Amino acid sequence: MSRGRRWIAHLDMDAFYASVELLRYPELKGQPVVIGGGRRHQPELLADDTRRFASLRAYAGRGVITTATYAARDLGVHSGMGLMKASKLAPDAVLLPVDFDEYRRLSRAFKAAVAEVAPVIEDRGIDEIYIDLTEVPGAQDAVGHDPFGGVRALAQEIRNNVLRRTGLTCSVGVTPNKLLSKIASELDKPDGLTVLTEADIPTRIWPLAARKVNGIGPKAADKLLALGVRTVGDLAARPRAELIEAFGRSYGAWLHEVAHGRDDRPVVTHSDPVSTSRETTFERNLHAVRDRAALGEILTRLCTQVALDLQRKGWRARTIGIKLRFEDFKTVTRDLTLPEPVADGADIRRAAGECLKRVDLTRSLRLLGVRASSLTRG
DNA sequence: TCTGGGGTCCTTCCGCCA
DNA sequence: TCTGTGGCGGAAGGACCC
Numbered sequence: 001m002s003r004g005r006r007w008i009a010h011l012d013m014d015a016f017y018a019s020v021e022l023l024r025y026p027e028l029k030g031q032p033v034v035i036g037g038g039r040r041h042q043p044e045l046l047a048d049d050t051r052r053f054a055s056l057r058a059y060a061g062r063g064v065i066t067t068a069t070y071a072a073r074d075l076g077v078h079s080g081m082g083l084m085k086a087s088k089l090a091p092d093a094v095l096l097p098v099d100f101d102e103y104r105r106l107s108r109a110f111k112a113a114v115a116e117v118a119p120v121i122e123d124r125g126i127d128e129i130y131i132d133l134t135e136v137p138g139a140q141d142a143v144g145h146d147p148f149g150g151v152r153a154l155a156q157e158i159r160n161n162v163l164r165r166t167g168l169t170c171s172v173g174v175t176p177n178k179l180l181s182k183i184a185s186e187l188d189k190p191d192g193l194t195v196l197t198e199a200d201i202p203t204r205i206w207p208l209a210a211r212k213v214n215g216i217g218p219k220a221a222d223k224l225l226a227l228g229v230r231t232v233g234d235l236a237a238r239p240r241a242e243l244i245e246a247f248g249r250s251y252g253a254w255l256h257e258v259a260h261g262r263d264d265r266p267v268v269t270h271s272d273p274v275s276t277s278r279e280t281t282f283e284r285n286l287h288a289v290r291d292r293a294a295l296g297e298i299l300t301r302l303c304t305q306v307a308l309d310l311q312r313k314g315w316r317a318r319t320i321g322i323k324l325r326f327e328d329f330k331t332v333t334r335d336l337t338l339p340e341p342v343a344d345g346a347d348i349r350r351a352a353g354e355c356l357k358r359v360d361l362t363r364s365l366r367l368l369g370v371r372a373s374s375l376t377r378g
Numbered sequence: 379t380c381t382g383g384g385g386t387c388c389t390t391c392c393g394c395c396a
Numbered sequence: 397t398c399t400g401t402g403g404c405g406g407a408a409g410g411a412c413c414c
Contacts, residue, residue: 016414062381080381215413220411275385319407321408367382
């Protein structure tokens, strides 16, 4: 039975992909490095055993930055930025391709390191997790004059163990709930530890931009700004009814709760996947008529990849969908639910073909995707 | 020089059916 | 039989996140 305070940690690996690359290529430490783009731009091993890295200067294509080192961020580049734009800002930055297999390997390693100290973990993707520390021995103890010394020491032990097992640093926020911990882990990044309680909300949370709240994205932030709400504190000052009026019953009430730091979501240690998908942005836009053969090949390849993903994980899908992005960046989707779940490439291809017939294909396409959902165990 | 890829969840609409 | 209502699955789009 739970006794004492609820303590939830949010752990976020520091510039994860870039830090993994620096483990491999320590000679790049301190340099501006960006990760992104295609499989080209592999470092080249020279005769004298040194490596030659691609620089951003020569980049041409439609890729974006996946992660950048802190040195690169200082030059004004950041994740999500187009590589062409980044090459103007930081032409001498090193460009490395993404290596998801390696990131997944270190992701498993850091999660195992955490589990050695605290086993109740919620996966939130490759580089972050929530950890329920409430029941971990020592979490409720005071240490000297520090009433929260026990949980602080525990979080530090987790950070030490992650560094020991992976060579990577992380930032941790520890608070009474997931919402506050997610915010707190960013307050002292990189390599930081922040412990907060409800008493700290007015001084540490309310001054922050509303956008810092997980769940307030660019659209909601713009709308809030138009209402004169810039910070979390501004949001907390608004009556619940006013927020519901502006944002609807569900989201409005949620905004009111989060502004006051309230969140009772549990740490969820297991969840089944909902969908799996593959998509690709073309090197150049393709037209349904002029590039019919090329598009057909790409669609078949995506279906094959989705089928292999399903088979590898032992899943079958009852709903198959496609996603198309036109030259003007407008996106449409079409779904088809089948009488029986499938995992075969040809079945998926047939369903995707049916979906495609329901789209007006007069404009050129920049992206094509295939999605499998309504998953069941095969 | 336009803007990746892989996800989750929510809302709305629609047709079907009890 | 007509009308209304409410649940539900499926489809589409959108916001958001890493």
